[in-house]
Amino acid sequence: MLPDDSVPRLELFLLASATLEPAGYGFLETPIFEDTELFARGVGESTDIVQKEMFTFEDMGGRSLTLRPEGTAPICRAYVEHGMHKRPQPIRLWYWGPFFRHEAPQAGRYRQFSQVGAEVLGSDDPAVDAEIIALLADILEEADARALRLRLSSLGTAETRREYSEELTGFLRSRADELAPDVQARIEANPLRAFDSSDAGTHAVMKEAPTLLDRLTAEDAEHFAEVRGLLDAAGIEYEIDPALVRGLDYYTRTVFEFTSDALGAQSGVGGGGRYDALVEQLGGPPTPAIGWAAGVERILLAAGGAPDVERTVEVFVAVPKDERRRTGFRVWKRLRGEHSTLMGEPGRSMKGQMKQADRVGARWTVIVEDDGFELKDMESGEQRPVASEDELVKALAQ
Ligand code: HAM
Numbered sequence: 525m526l527p528d529d530s531v532p533r534l535e536l537f538l539l540a541s542a543t544l545e546p547a548g549y550g551f552l553e554t555p556i557f558e559d560t561e562l563f564a565r566g567v568g569e570s571t572d573i574v575q576k577e578m579f580t581f582e583d584m585g586g587r588s589l590t591l592r593p594e595g596t597a598p599i600c601r602a603y604v605e606h607g608m609h610k611r612p613q614p615i616r617l618w619y620w621g622p623f624f625r626h627e628a629p630q631a632g633r634y635r636q637f638s639q640v641g642a643e644v645l646g647s648d649d650p651a652v653d654a655e656i657i658a659l660l661a662d663i664l665e666e667a668d669a670r671a672l673r674l675r676l677s678s679l680g681t682a683e684t685r686r687e688y689s690e691e692l693t694g695f696l697r698s699r700a701d702e703l704a705p706d707v708q709a710r711i712e713a714n715p716l717r718a719f720d721s722s723d724a725g726t727h728a729v730m731k732e733a734p735t736l737l738d739r740l741t742a743e744d745a746e747h748f749a750e751v752r753g754l755l756d757a758a759g760i761e762y763e764i765d766p767a768l769v770r771g772l773d774y775y776t777r778t779v780f781e782f783t784s785d786a787l788g789a790q791s792g793v794g795g796g797g798r799y800d801a802l803v804e805q806l807g808g809p810p811t812p813a814i815g816w817a818a819g820v821e822r823i824l825l826a827a828g829g830a831p832d833v834e835r836t837v838e839v840f841v842a843v844p845k846d847e848r849r850r851t852g853f854r855v856w857k858r859l860r861g862e863h864s865t866l867m868g869e870p871g872r873s874m875k876g877q878m879k880q881a882d883r884v885g886a887r888w889t890v891i892v893e894d895d896g897f898e899l900k901d902m903e904s905g906e907q908r909p910v911a912s913e914d915e916l917v918k919a920l921a922q
Contacts, residue, residue, distance in 0.1 A: 540620065540663055543659060544642055545823055547659060549642055550616065550617055551619065551620075552602065552618075552827075553619065553621060554598035554599060554602055554621065554683055557591050557592060558589065558592060558601070560590040562590075562597050562601055563593060566596070566597025569591065570773065571773055573593045578593055578624075578625075578626065579593075592623055595619055595817060596643065596772075596817070597774075597802070599617060599712050600802050602631060603645050603803060604806065608802075613645070613646030614646035618641065618642040619640070620638065620641075623638070630789070632822050634821065639820065640819035641815060642656055642816060643813060643814070644656055645811055646811055646812070646813065647812060648800060650748075652814055654751055654754035654760075654799065656815065657780055657816075660796075661674065661760055664818070667824075669827050670826055671826070672784055673763065673783050673785065674763070675762065676752070676755075677767075677779050677780075678737060679700040679737055680736060680741065681800070682776055683734070684740060687739070696715050698888060699729045702726070702729050703723075716736075718733070719733075719769045720771075736766065737766040738762070762780070770795060773846060774799040774801070775797040776782040777797070777798040778797050779795075782818070784826035786828070790822065791825055792822070794817060794818025794819065797814065800813065836887075837866045837885060838872055838886065838887050838888065839863045839865045839886060840866050840881035840889045841859070841866070841867045842881065842892065843868055843877070843892050845876065848893075848894065855890060856863075858913065862917075862921065868880060887903065896909055896910060897911075
């Protein structure tokens with residue numbers, strides 16, 4: 525990440541902050557690495573992330589540590605460890621930072637990438653589902669991410685999912701010879717992932733597969749209907765996708781994903797869902813929760829690359845090498861608060877400094893003289909004397 529690319533990133537950070545903070549979300553940071561066990565238990569042993577994508581190492585004390593591949597399990601750990609479950613619920617949190625997955629790098633897929641994420645812990649109210657989806661929709665829209673689609677589904681409770689998994693396993697076994705070899709190999713461990721396959725034969729079989737949406741309990745179906753009703757009421761468009769399978773095991777009930785048709789194969793811009801059993805599974809009290817994470821690089825790619833923001837220099841202070849450099853430094857310090865101000869290097873000739881002022885596109889150049897200043901309008905080329913610092917401040921304020 526070099527300075528040329530940093531402006532849109534910083535703007536996205538400010539946009540996320542300006543969207544989430546007023547909605548009651550508090551920013552938190554969790555460590556870059558955690559006990560491997562946290563991810564193995566939290567994300568799920570059968571997931572791609574745990575099976576082959578984690579950067580795991582031993583520390584000097586022989587403990588197994590892992591660079592965080594995602595942020596939800598660490599947040600659940602922090603929620604319990606720091607007694608957030610004892611405060612008034614729900615707790616609203618957001619985060620931003622680097623994450624690590626050992627995947628084959630390609631456009632939009634990196635081994636170190638950044639996520640912005642939000643989580644609400646301690647409520648199972650469908651209004652929270654709709655709220656958090658609406659906030660991500662707002663951020664993506666404000667960031668100018670193009671050709672967005674929101675896919676939505678419900679996975680039911682862990683128990684419904686278990687029963688459905690058994691039914692689906694039976695179905696997949698009965699059609700095993702029509703499935704791709706990697707799907708066949710995973711029938712027992714993670715039958716739901718068969719919906720994710722890009723293999724044509726598997727795809728055809730999955731069109732006839734029973735869907736989880738048809739197996740939801742009345743309570744879960746009602747919860748999902750309420751989430752949809754709230755999104756409808758707010759005019760947020762979505763598609764119901766019964767085959768929406770997220771790559772992490774902790775999801776229950778609502779799941780969603782924003783994709784951008786402007787991206788290539790890696791079209792997932794951001795996604796998430798409920799994880800009503802995860803906090804308890806990690807040793808905390810039963811705590812329903814929901815959240816999402818979005819890829820910073822993918823949002824910027826979907827926004828069509830760098831907008832034409834340039835670092836602009838308003839005032840350039842040209843300083844001679846003698847004692848006037850102190851005056852120049854004082855002027856630079858004083859102007860900085862109001863204008864983006866760059867100071868020339870006193871070691872350089874005046875001619876060199878004027879060239880530099882030109883190169884950085886300064887609007888004004890202040891030349892420090894023995895008895896005052898010269899103020900040069902870099903657009904018209906006109907130059908006029910200014911007697912004092914106060915006058916200089918005034919002249920530049922106009
Ligand atoms: P995820 O879908 O695995 O969910 O990742 C979220 C987003 O991170 C993706 O939509 C994508 O934009 C970005 N991303 C993932 N892997 C890469 C990569 N290798 N290179 C670039 N970008 C990537 C989670 O991580 C869950 N923790 C989300 C969540 C929060 N669920 C509930 N709360």
